Amino acid sequence: MKLSNEHAEDLAQVMQALSSPGRLLIMARLDDGPCSVSTLVEDCGMAQATISNHLRILRHLNLVSGHRDGRQVIYSLFDQHVQEFLNQALGHIDHG
Template identity: 35%
Template structure:
């Protein structure tokens, strides 16, 4: 086996795939670790949490954060360069959104997992 992921099944071309059966090789593991490193910073995780609810401008994200707008912009630039967020222009505003549904689910599950750890709520599947 090479460093490329081995897909056990392929979804129909028009059907979204929520789970991919893969055998993680070095390249896939490094890419996944890079994503997790980007999530490992609380301000970035909070921005991604907000974007999991839908696209937002820098202004909207800064208003919901506890950090200055310049800090929000710096974190968004890192997230964009890492491929976790996409942008599009709406008039004079740049609108940020999460790149895909896998990331939305990862963010939500990460926050929910932390909530269980903090509150002692029983775990579940």
């Protein structure tokens, strides 16, 4: 694998973001389907401010996306690459 310095920096930021159990719980929930912040609060057992902070970081790194539905924002994983990455990582843990 060839990795440029720029890509190494970008990948390190993504890996750092994924080092948070809270962010992983959010992403795992979003792997089940799109939902609102209030659903994430309920399903992940974290405070709304904590969820919002995690989502801000995940959105900045293009790991999740959000679209407005009336007064709510509905969040989902950014694309299938993110879903595959999470599933590969989980498979690696389960394999060991």
